[in-house]
Amino acid sequence: MLRGAGGGGGGFRRALMAEKPEKPVRAGTARRVVKFFAPYKLHVLLVLIAILIISVVGLANPYLLKLIVDDAILKRDMDKLILYAVLMIVIPVVNGLIGVWQTYLNNLIGQRVMRDLRNELYRHMQRMSLRFFSETKTGEIQSRLGNDVNGIQDVITNTASSIVSNITTVVSTITAMFLLSWQLTLLSLALLPLFLYLTYKVGSIRRELAKNTQKSLADISALIEESLSVSGVLLTKTFGRQRESIDRFSRENQRLADLQLRQQMVGRWFFMITSTFFSITPALVYYFAGRTIIHTPPDQVPPITVGGIVAFTTLQSRLFFPLGQLLTVQVQIQAALALFDRIFEYLDLPVEITDRPNAIELDPHDVKGRITFDHVYFSYSRTGRPMNLYDINFDAPPGSLVALVGPTGAGKTTIAYLIARLYDVTKGRVLIDGIDVRDIRLASLPQIIGMVSQETYLFHASVRENLLFAKPDATEEELIAATKAANIYDRITELPEGFDTIVGERGYRFSGGEKQRIAIARIVLKNPRILILDEATSALDTRSERLVQRALATLMQGRTTIAIAHRLSTILSADQILVIDRGRIVERGTHSELLAAEGLYAKLYREQFLHAPKDTSIAATGS
Ligand SMILES: Nc1ncnc2c1ncn2[C@@H]1O[C@H](COP(=O)(O)OP(=O)(O)OP(=O)(O)O)[C@@H](O)[C@H]1O
Secondary structure, three states: OOOOOOOOOOHHHHHHHOOOOOOOOOOOHHHHHHHHHHHHHHHHHHHHHHHHHHHHHHOHHHHHHHHHHHHHHOOOOHHHHHHHHHHHHHHHHHHHHHHHHHHHHHHHHHHHHHHHHHHHHHHHHHHOOHHHHHHOOHHHHHHHHHHHHHHHHHHHHHHHHHHHHHHHHHHHHHHHHHHHOHHHHHHHHHHHHHHHHHHHHHHHHHHHHHHHHHHHHHHHHHHHHHHOOHHHHHHHHHHOOHHHHHHHHHHHHHHHHHHHHHHHHHHHHHHHHHHHHHHHHHHHHHHHHHHHHHHOOOOOOOOOOHHHHHHHHHHHHHHHHHHHHHOOHHHHHHHHHHHHHHHHHHHOOOOOOOOOOOOEOOOHHHOOOOEEEEEEEEOOOOOOOOOOEEEEEEEEOOOOEEEEEOOOOOOHHHHHHHHOOOOOOOEEEEEEOOEEHHHEOOOOHHHHEEEEOOOOOOOOOEHHHHHHOOOOOOOHHHHHHHHHHOOOHHHHHHOOOHHHOEEOOOOEOOOHHHHHHHHHHHHHHHOOOEEEEEOOOOOOOHHHHHHHHHHHHHHHOOOEEEEEOOOHHHHHHOOEEEEEEOOEEEEEEOHHHHHHHOOHHHHHHHHHHOOOOHHHHHHHHHO
C-alpha cells in the first residue's frame, strides 16, 4: 500500500528527540542569527539611534528640574518657569513619539525576520525526503514552523532592544550623575552592589519556583489525563484504587498550591526590596547633600544646589529598573539563542535525495518509459538491516503492464517508491530508459511518472484547482477531456458550481470512487509515460468500481504501468506478474503460467483474487 507516513524509529526522529530544553546552544548560532538580520541593517541602525535618542533625551527632565528650582523658583523668574514647565511637557511627548516609531521598527524587523525564517524552513521541508516525513510526527513539524518561530517574536522585538536600551540608559544616567556631583554618585553607587545582589538572588528564586510550578502543573494534567480517561477509570475502578488516586492527586495539588503561594510571596518581597532602595538612597543623598549645603558658609557657593539634589535623586531613580533587568541578560540571551538553535537544527537537517552534479533533464516527450530493476537491494534503515528488498530484477518494456502481487508487507509499495525516487536504493540500480534514476534531474521525474495511490488526497480548493495541480496551464478543453476520460465529467457538471465546487476536508465530500476518478483525471492531464498504480483494497460499490476500472483502463493505455494489483482485471491483463514475498521476487510470469506452477501465486489467487466481485472484474476485463 502506498502510504504517506509509516512507523520506523529512524535517524531524524532520534536526532530531534535527543534534545533537551537545557541543551547547550551550538557554536555559531549567534552568528547565524545575525545573518538573518543582515537584510535589515538599516532598520536595526535606526532602532539603535532611536534608543540612543530616547535615553539621552530622557536625561533632559531631571536637568530641567534642576533649572526650574535653581534658576526659576529660587530666582523668582516667571518667564523661565513657564519655559521650563512647557519644555517638561514637550520633551516627554517627543520622546514618546520616538518610542512609538522605535516600537514600529522593532516589530517590522521582527516580523520580517520571522517571515524569512518560516519561508526558509518551509522551503527546506519541501526538499526533505519521504523518509523524514514518515519518521517525524506531523505535529512536530507544525510546531517548529509555527510555535518556535512565533516564540522568537518576543526575543526579536523586545529582548534585543531592551538590552540596548537598558545599557544606554544606565550609561547615560551614571554620566549625568557624575556631572552633577561625583561625590553623591559614588555614594549612590556604593549601595548598588547590595541592591543588585538582592535582586539577583530574588530573581533566581523566582525562576526556580516558576520552573517547579510549571512542572507541577504538567504533572497534574498528566495525572488527570492518565486517571480520568476511560481506560484509566476502568483500571482504577476494577482494581479498587480510587483512594490511592485521590491521595496522589491531593498531594500534587497541595504542592502546586504551596508553590504558587511562595511564588506570589517572593514577588512581594522583591517589590519590598526595590521600594526600600527607592527610599533609602534618596534619603541618604538628601541627608549628605543637605548637610553640605547647611555647613557651607553663607558667603560661599555650596558644591551642589537644591535643584541639583532634586535632579540627582530623579536621575538615580532611573537607574534601578534597567540595572535589575540587565541582571537577567544572560538568561534572556541564552533562552533566545536556544530557540533559534531549535529552528536552525531543522534547517540543518540533511537533504537526503538531491540532484547529482551531472543529473540530466529528460524531455517527457522523448521518454519511452522502459523501467528496469537491476539487482536492487533496499533497506529503510540506514544501517542496512533489516533489508526490505533483496536482489530485485525485472524489466518492464515501454507500454507494458507489470502487476505486483504478494502478501501484505512483502515490499510492493517499496518497489513503487524506488521508481519515483522517493527513496534511493541501498544497492543496485533502478533505470528509466536505461538511465539510473539518480542521474535524472529530480524535477524531471514527476513529469515522467504519475502515481495513483489508494488514498486520494484532494486539497481544500475547487475541483478545477485540484486538477490544475497536475498541469497548471491546462485549457478548459483539456480539463473536460481528462475528466471525461476518467468518467467523472458528468458528476462534476451535476454539482451546483461545477468545476468551481470546493472540495476537501471542509468542502464538498466526494465518495471514495469519485475521489479516485478525480485522481485519475489529474494523471490523465499530467500525461506521464510511466504510471504507478496502487489499487484500492477497500471495496467500492459495483457501479463505482466499474467506473473506476474503466477510467483506469483508459489511463493505462500507452503507458508503462507498475500496478500494485488488487483487481482480478489488472492481473489478468498484466504482461508480467511479479510475485513478491518478504522482499524477494519469488515467482514471475503470466497469469496462466503462474497458475500452472501451483506456487504462492496460485494460493494468493484462490484466496484473494478469485473472490473479487465477479461482475466488476469481468466488466473491467472486457472494457
Ligand atoms: N518507512 C518505513 N520504515 C521502515 N520500514 C518500513 C517503512 N515502510 C515500510 N516498511 C517495511 O518494509 C516492508 C515492505 O513494506 P511495503 O509497504 O513495501 O509492503 P507492501 O507489500 O506494499 O505491503 P501492503 O500490501 O500491506 O501495502 C514491510 O516489512 C514494512 O514494515
